[in-house]
Amino acid sequence: MLKAVILIGGPQKGTRFRPLSFEVPKPLFPVAGVPMIQHHIEACAQVPGMQEILLIGFYQPDEPLTRFLEAAQQEFNLPIRYLQEFVPLGTGGGLYHFRDQILAGGPEAFFVLNADVCSDFPLSAMLDAYRHQPHPFLLLGTTANRTQSLNYGCIVENPQTHEVLHYVEKPSTFVSDVINCGIYLFSPEALKPLRDVFQRNQQDGQLEDSSGLWPGAGTIRLEQDVFSALAGQGQIYVHLTDGIWSQIKSAGSALYASRLYLGQYQLTHPERLAKHAPGGPRIRGNVYIHPTAKVAPSAVLGPNVSIGEGVTVGEGVRLRESIVLHGATLQEHTCVLHTIVGWGSTVGRWARVEGTPNDPNPNDPRAHMDSESLFKDGKLLPAITILGCRVRIPAEVLILNSIVLPHKELSRSFTNQIIL
Numbered sequence: 001m002l003k004a005v006i007l008i009g010g011p012q013k014g015t016r017f018r019p020l021s022f023e024v025p026k027p028l029f030p031v032a033g034v035p036m037i038q039h040h041i042e043a044c045a046q047v048p049g050m051q052e053i054l055l056i057g058f059y060q061p062d063e064p065l066t067r068f069l070e071a072a073q074q075e076f077n078l079p080i081r082y083l084q085e086f087v088p089l090g091t092g093g094g095l096y097h098f099r100d101q102i103l104a105g106g107p108e109a110f111f112v113l114n115a116d117v118c119s120d121f122p123l124s125a126m127l128d129a130y131r132h133q134p135h136p137f138l139l140l141g142t143t144a145n146r147t148q149s150l151n152y153g154c155i156v157e158n159p160q161t162h163e164v165l166h167y168v169e170k171p172s173t174f175v176s177d178v179i180n181c182g183i184y185l186f187s188p189e190a191l192k193p194l195r196d197v198f199q200r201n202q203q204d205g206q207l208e209d210s211s212g213l214w215p216g217a218g219t220i221r222l223e224q225d226v227f228s229a230l231a232g233q234g235q236i237y238v239h240l241t242d243g244i245w246s247q248i249k250s251a252g253s254a255l256y257a258s259r260l261y262l263g264q265y266q267l268t269h270p271e272r273l274a275k276h277a278p279g280g281p282r283i284r285g286n287v288y289i290h291p292t293a294k295v296a297p298s299a300v301l302g303p304n305v306s307i308g309e310g311v312t313v314g315e316g317v318r319l320r321e322s323i324v325l326h327g328a329t330l331q332e333h334t335c336v337l338h339t340i341v342g343w344g345s346t347v348g349r350w351a352r353v354e355g356t357p358n359d360p361n362p363n364d365p366r367a368h369m370d371s372e373s374l375f376k377d378g379k380l381l382p383a384i385t386i387l388g389c390r391v392r393i394p395a396e397v398l399i400l401n402s403i404v405l406p407h408k409e410l411s412r413s414f415t416n417q418i419i420l
Helices: 035-044 063-076 092-099 101-102 124-131 188-210 222-230 251-268
Strands: 001-007 050-057 079-086 109-114 115-119 137-141 153-157 163-171 180-184 236-241 245-249 287-289 305-307 318-320 323-326 336-338 337-339 352-354 383-387 398-400
Touching: 001 035, 001 092, 001 188, 035 050, 035 063, 035 109, 035 251, 035 323, 050 092, 050 101, 063 079, 063 398, 079 124, 092 101, 092 188, 092 222, 101 180, 101 188, 109 124, 115 251, 124 137, 124 180, 124 236, 124 318, 137 153, 153 323, 163 222, 163 236, 180 188, 251 323, 251 337, 318 323, 323 336, 336 337, 352 383, 383 398
Parallel strands: 001 050, 001 109, 050 079, 137 236, 287 305, 305 323, 318 336, 323 337, 336 352, 337 383, 352 398
Antiparallel strands: 109 180, 115 245, 137 180, 153 163, 153 180
């Protein structure tokens, strides 16, 4: 018997996912046509012996999240529950806080997945590796180039046994080109080191605060408090993958993740990909179109386009490398490139909405998405264009490399601006 835990986090002040996260919790943002964490759930549900999937985070259990969980339970015929943290407990604190629910029923092991990663989720391969050589912690790793590795947790492994000898989270100098993917397989024994960290935090806190239980004791960082501390002690191992993987930290990386997942659909969900049909729009490459969307036959879509529920795409529209969300309208002859069009937004006829992609270096197979910074020297850097919800773009204007906050009605062209 197996379980899975998906760490979905919660709303934070400095989120890089705005303005999109204003409307929907980030884990429910549609990537390649389905909510971000549905990709995780689909992968977990395919593992033989999976009995339950738990979501841990500190979002309020609102209507969209509840509706999604109910639909997912029906679709995958698995118990899927949300466990809400009372305060943010870090990447490991929620696992320890809800240890009784995780261990209920006596699972052989449990997967732990960060919600903000895109992957082909080689969970069955990880399970095979774990059963061949059981240890408390098995980490999924991949390779990065020397420069980008500094942005991730770096793993030094024994190449023969794959034991993790050294682990550093976001080092200041080069440590290793093997990085942590944020996808794990833990044995029930893995909760003991978490208990040790909790007890140590509690003791340290009581030294500072004599009033009793220190509220910060429950905050546990898997990476720094556990992996770094236990590396080299025969408890942590790494399973390397050369499959697709990327973090989803920002809207730009969500667009890149959509491209990766649409490519995966060729193998995993060919039924989700639009086909070129007589009298229908021209499809180039991988395109997802929700069944309720209305797309004019003279539109040209793709590659790497995702069109959401109830979207209207007019005659002569050109759409490439973009996500168009629920209820948006693209009027006749608009051109939308490298853009996320928010819920219920309208792009007027003959308008051009375009962004600049920040893709990994295509000549470097180990390159990943860079962590985009919005500003440099006080100026907005060129990046994908984002239209928040219910934005209205007038006819015959150009919106280039700009972020438009929700409910704005523009009257002219904009370049390299955040429109508040």
